[in-house]
Amino acid sequence: MNPVAVTLGLTGLAALHVGPAATWLPVVRRALPRLAGIGATDHVALTFDDGPDPRSTPLFLDELERIGCRATFFVLGELLERHPDLGRRIVAGGHEMAVHGWRHHNALLTRPGRAAAEIGAAADLVTAVTGVRPTWYRPPYGVLSAETLIAARGSRLRPVLWTAWGRDWTESATPASVLAALAPGLRGGATLLLHDSDHTSAPGAWRSALGALPEIVGLCRSARLSIGPLRDHRVDRPLIRQFGEPAGSGRT
Ligand SMILES: [Zn+2]
Numbered sequence: 001m002n003p004v005a006v007t008l009g010l011t012g013l014a015a016l017h018v019g020p021a022a023t024w025l026p027v028v029r030r031a032l033p034r035l036a037g038i039g040a041t042d043h044v045a046l047t048f049d050d051g052p053d054p055r056s057t058p059l060f061l062d063e064l065e066r067i068g069c070r071a072t073f074f075v076l077g078e079l080l081e082r083h084p085d086l087g088r089r090i091v092a093g094g095h096e097m098a099v100h101g102w103r104h105h106n107a108l109l110t111r112p113g114r115a116a117a118e119i120g121a122a123a124d125l126v127t128a129v130t131g132v133r134p135t136w137y138r139p140p141y142g143v144l145s146a147e148t149l150i151a152a153r154g155s156r157l158r159p160v161l162w163t164a165w166g167r168d169w170t171e172s173a174t175p176a177s178v179l180a181a182l183a184p185g186l187r188g189g190a191t192l193l194l195h196d197s198d199h200t201s202a203p204g205a206w207r208s209a210l211g212a213l214p215e216i217v218g219l220c221r222s223a224r225l226s227i228g229p230l231r232d233h234r235v236d237r238p239l240i241r242q243f244g245e246p247a248g249s250g251r252t
Contacts, residue, residue, distance in 0.1 A: 037191030039233030045191040046071040052086040053197035060196040072229040077102035077122035091130040096229040098136035107145045116151035123155040162193035168209040169201035175211030
């Protein structure tokens with residue numbers, strides 16, 4: 001994924017049209033910390049987008065099992081429909097499954113009604129495959145529209161973005177580059193975005209995220225931070241001052 005723009009079409013709020021992610025994420029943090037996924041100060045949320053993919057997701061599940069860590073997987077309906085056994089394996093491993101959409105579309109570039117229908121279908125599919133109703137929705141490219149927000153609410157999904165990413169989707173990404181990209185945002189309360197699939201990334205780019213996982217988890221634990229899924233992130237707490245960072249100063 002390569003987010004280039006975000007519209008927060010929130011009813012009752014002025015729409016925020018903002019450009020590069022480095023600019024808009026601090027804006028989101030300041031105005032809407034719950035949407036950014038800022039959680040408890042002693043916890044880091046680990047999230048993966050764009051799966052499930054039988055070529056890569058099982059390797060992430062194996063590695064997470066090896067290091068004793070759980071995560072939230074934002075899946076695409078079209079992939080989960082093709083690989084329901086893999087979806088069940090994600091949940092059987094103690095991980096949380098969440099909705100990324102049906103196809104990886106930018107909600108602002110699809111015809112009216114389509115994104116909403118796809119969110120509902122994906123939520124229903126996650127429920128049917130896993131037996132667990134999903135809690136979270138993260139839109140492709142981080143693009144939220146009024147339609148997708150209303151659809152998410154109708155499916156009882158909470159929109160959540162991220163506070164730090166590994167830039168693991170590029171052809172040149174390596175475990176070291178992923179760590180370097182995440183490092184400034186690796187702190188209590190963070191929601192980390194990685195990808196367990198190259199569905200929308202450079203072929204094989206997921207290897208960079210996979211290779212970085214042990215050190216990401218190790219860094220959190222050595223800082224006495226627990227790391228796990230969004231369900232343990234306590235996003236509901238009053239959090240706005242937790243990062244202690246002036247808006248606009250971060251690069252995540
Ligand atoms: Zn994505």
